[in-house]
Amino acid sequence: MSGTDPHNTPAPEAHDDAWAEPAATAVLVLADGTVIKGIGLGASGHAVGEVCFNTAMTGYEEILTDPSYAGQIITFTFPHIGNVGTNEEDIETVSMAGASGVRGVVLHSSITDPSNYRATRNFDQWLKARGIVGIAGIDTRALTALIRDKGMPNAVIAHAENGVFDMAALKQEAAGWPGLVGMDLVPMVTSGQRFTWDETPWEWGKGYGRQEAPAHHVVAIDYGIKRNILRLLARAGCKVTVVPATTSSEDILALAPDGVFLSNGPGDPAATGEYAVPVIRDIIDRGIPTFGICLGHQMLGLAVGGRTTKMHQGHHGANHPVKDMTTGKVEITSMNHGFALDRDSLPGTAKETHVSLFDGSNAGIELTDKPVFSVQYHPEASPGPQDSHYLFDRFVDLIAKTKRAA
Known part of the structure; x- marks a missing residue:
């Protein structure tokens, strides 16, 4: 052994930048x-x-x-x-x-x-x-x-x-910061002007397509609409006209829609509902087939007399199981909402069609006296991956049925 004292051995030189x-x-x-x-x-x-x-x-x-x-x-x-x-x-x-x-x-x-x-x-x-x-x-x-x-x-x-x-x-x-209760955030995300949409969903090796022979005209009210919702409406055979969130029912009716779509969006539905609910109520009172998603679902519930509440932690994710009470099937859905429709506040004409299997909260309704329905989740987001695409076909079938009865 060398004559060095092991107890006085200096510490190794620090080369620990990577560990800092x-x-x-x-x-x-x-x-x-x-x-x-x-x-x-x-x-x-x-x-x-x-x-x-x-x-x-x-x-x-x-x-x-x-x-x-x-x-x-x-x-x-x-x-x-x-x-x-x-x-x-x-x-x-x-x-x-x-x-x-x-x-x-x-x-x-x-x-x-x-x-x-x-x-x-x-x-x-x-x-x-x-x-x-x-x-x-x-x-x-x-x-x-x-x-x-x-x-x-x-x-x-x-x-x-x-x-x-x-x-x-x-x-x-x-x-x-006051928080989202009472906050209308739709003005910051809605379209500034009316436009039409004809792009269809992405396909492997092809990209996005174009709708060339629409059978129905749908007016989509943009509270913060997503592109893939518009694509699935186009694929379902709809000519889509998108209008800003503040568009009046008179202007919507002037476009002679076969159906009206109420889009997703942010914020407190009761706050946005101050100007949106009267428009929605007028549309459904006229018997126009109507389909709502998320914020559109919540404000549809408000339009028929229900109320919404702020959720404790909300539903945000792509793995939310929902049961369709009309078919008995379970879908794996994408959800994004911090407010929910209170089922106990709904009138007898609003039938619950979908229920969250995570917490039992409402996830969909339909009206028994009007061609109107809505869901609390995002059927276009494809986590299932296509468990919920049938809702767009259900909407188109409702439009076709209403046109035949006219």
Whole structure:
């Protein structure tokens, strides 16, 4: 042995840069003052909104461009978000360049380089381009558990490359934000003008097609409509005219629709219903076949005398089982809603057709005296993958039946 004293052996030279905890460049500040630190991604800056969690394992691009998420900060429970990159074909906002209204995104793992033949852009670059603030390195399971226990909190998400934040100001902003109850967010996501739609769904090796021989004319009221809803209406044989959310019933009737579609959208249905419900009521009173999805479903319920309530944690994900009470079949559905229709408030003319098998909440109704129905989930989102596409055929069959009886 050498003469060195083993007790005085110097510590090995530190080469631990790779093991060092990275400095926090993003924070999620909850309304109760809780501060969660992580690594910033996407756009720099800050945004305030309601934090929800989404359990989908795929479809993050579609989720982040779904206008129904306006006003919300999305926490993905699946850890590997961004691994297939993004492309220009999967955006759901009608305006390809338009903001969807989502306030931020919370991830467990850092974004990796994309590994998919359809990818055209890295997810982080895409978030920057769309102005979405993100944070990674978060224990999303703990955050999800918090939401399940305490409900969806208001929060501020902030990203600064230098890691410097005015915590007092962020806490004040989070605590002072009024929340989604009573908030009409539809004006920020609806179309500014009327337009027609003829694009049909994507097919392998072909891309998107075109509707060439429509049999029916459907007017779609845009409360934050998704592109794939319009595609499935077109595939079902409909010429589709999309109108802004504030369009009057007189202007809708002037278009001579065979049917009216009430779209999905964000915010409190009671707030949007201040101007939307009278229009919906006039349409259904005239016996026009009507089909509603999500916000459209909720406001249809309001139009017939029901009421809506704020949910504790909401339904956000692509794995929600729903039973169709008219057929007895169970569908695996995509859901995105923080408000629900109270079945006990509905009149006798509103029959419950669908029920969530997660919590028993209402997921669909139809009117017994009018050609009208709606569902609380997204039948176009294809998690099943096509379990719920029959609803578009059901709508078209209802239109055809009504036209034959005229």
